[in-house]
Amino acid sequence: xxxxxxxxxxxxxxxxxxxxxxxxxxxxxxxxxxxxxxxxxxxxxxxxxxxxxxxxxxxxxxxxxxxxxxxxxxxxxxxxxxxxxxxxxxxxxxxxxxxxxxxxxxxxxxxxxxxxxxxxxxxxxxxxxxxxxxxxxxxxxxxxxxxxxxxxxxxxxxxxxxxxxxxxxxxxxxxxxxxxxxxxxxxxxxxxxxxxxxxxxxxxxxxxxxxxxxxxxxxxxxxxxxxxxxxxxxxxxxxxxxxxxxxxxxxxxxxxxxxxxxxxxxxxxxxxxxxxxxxxxxxxxxxxxxxxxxxxxxxxxxxxxxxxxxxxxxxxxxxxxxxxxxxxxxxxxxxxxxxxxxxxxxxxxxxxxxxxxxxxxxxxxxxxxxxxxxxxxxxxxxxxxxxxxxxxxxxxxxxxxxxxxxxxxxxxxxxxxxxxxxxxxx
Numbered sequence: 001x002x003x004x005x006x007x008x009x010x011x012x013x014x015x016x017x018x019x020x021x022x023x024x025x026x027x028x029x030x031x032x033x034x035x036x037x038x039x040x041x042x043x044x045x046x047x048x049x050x051x052x053x054x055x056x057x058x059x060x061x062x063x064x065x066x067x068x069x070x071x072x073x074x075x076x077x078x079x080x081x082x083x084x085x086x087x088x089x090x091x092x093x094x095x096x097x098x099x100x101x102x103x104x105x106x107x108x109x110x111x112x113x114x115x116x117x118x119x120x121x122x123x124x125x126x127x128x129x130x131x132x133x134x135x136x137x138x139x140x141x142x143x144x145x146x147x148x149x150x151x152x153x154x155x156x157x158x159x160x161x162x163x164x165x166x167x168x169x170x171x172x173x174x175x176x177x178x179x180x181x182x183x184x185x186x187x188x189x190x191x192x193x194x195x196x197x198x199x200x201x202x203x204x205x206x207x208x209x210x211x212x213x214x215x216x217x218x219x220x221x222x223x224x225x226x227x228x229x230x231x232x233x234x235x236x237x238x239x240x241x242x243x244x245x246x247x248x249x250x251x252x253x254x255x256x257x258x259x260x261x262x263x264x265x266x267x268x269x270x271x272x273x274x275x276x277x278x279x280x281x282x283x284x285x286x287x288x289x290x291x292x293x294x295x296x297x298x299x300x301x302x303x304x305x306x307x308x309x310x311x312x313x314x315x316x317x318x319x320x321x322x323x324x325x326x327x328x329x330x331x332x333x334x335x336x337x338x339x340x341x342x343x344x345x346x347x348x349x350x351x352x353x354x355x356x357x358x359x360x361x362x363x364x365x366x367x368x369x370x371x372x373x374x375x376x377x378x379x380x381x382x383x384x385x386x387x388x389x390x391x392x393x394x395x396x397x398x399x400x401x402x403x404x405x406x407x408x409x410x411x412x413x414x415x416x417x418x419x420x421x422x423x424x425x426x
Contacts, residue, residue, distance in 0.1 A: 090118030197292030257364025323409030
């Protein structure tokens with residue numbers, strides 16, 4: 001899909017909106033950007049926020065990555081036609097402090113390698129602004145283009161490889177180039193964070209409260225948790241994000257749904273007064289993130305980062321969608337999946353049309369999560385309300401684009417809980 005046609009401006013469609021919060025200032029606005037995307041996206045935006053603290057500038061810009069094959073970034077993101085795209089990769093680097101938690105992954109012959117096990121494209125639409133986070137399965141078999149390595153050499157193009165191998169061929173830039181080729185989108189911004197970085201950022205916000213509709217037991221990650229709400233920090237955050245056998249049908253697609261619950265609840269945590277009104281927490285978060293994120297060179301401009309944050313600061317929860325890239329079973333390998341190009345084309349067309357998305361598929365793929373009713377007594381900052389954001393209008397329901405049911409996902413206005421494997425006896 002080309003990103004050269006700028007959709008006509010139209011009113012904003014909403015069903016419910018969250019209550020307004022007191023403006024937290026530039027740092028807080030940047031923090032909101034990441035809350036919208038994910039725990040991993042959190043890290044990227046926190047790194048962005050950290051950049052606003054000028055004494056951390058050098059740490060954030062060091063090691064920034066040039067993105068190959070993407071259009072130059074204009075001085076004003078408003079000049080980017082078709083919306084703004086930001087890619088976030090989460091990698092499984094065997095960092096010394098966390099290697100012991102990865103078992104055989106960090107003790108065998110592949111311990112020195114690094115795979116992009118979490119792959120998320122964050123699309124911020126043209127005005128009216130909406131946010132769509134598309135998660136790509138790590139075992140998605142796709143063509144990987146030729147990529148320039150750090151040393152200047154070039155990896156050969158390959159017609160069929162797992163998506164999570166792209167980082168090993170050419171780093172962050174190669175993942176972005178691969179997803180850009182798959183989606184037809186220009187992706188001018190990107191960031192990478194390791195699992196250890198996710199742990200550090202989760203700790204900096206005091207943990208994230210996740211919901212277990214039923215108990216989870218997973219010997220691979222060490223989880224043995226009962227049903228109910230649970231605040232996860234440190235190792236537990238890594239266990240929750242990595243568990244596959246403990247939720248749904250035990251597949252990677254079920255794990256993605258579980259990770260999206262984390263993203264949504266992290267967004268709520270960041271939007272809460274506990275974080276936005278606490279300068280010490282904000283600075284700790286920024287300081288932690290800036291040392292745990294590798295940004296693209298395009299993300300090291302503080303003005304650009306603030307513009308991105310301002311673009312999403314008024315997006316209501318019901319227009320922040322977390323969806324999975326649609327896939328089909330790989331006929332040659334039951335452990336892999338291939339692109340469902342027909343359904344994917346419908347998603348890209350909906351984003352190009354800049355219309356509200358109507359999700360018709362399940363909240364999560366492969367039974368990873370279930371939708372629950374909002375917790376009674378939740379605070380306005382964490383629960384959507386019907387109060388419109390000043391200066392925005394609503395659009396008729398019939399303007400929404402209905403996505404195929406093969407595209408699973410939910411909005412940040414919905415609350416999901418992990419569908420653990422101890423169903424009925426959690």
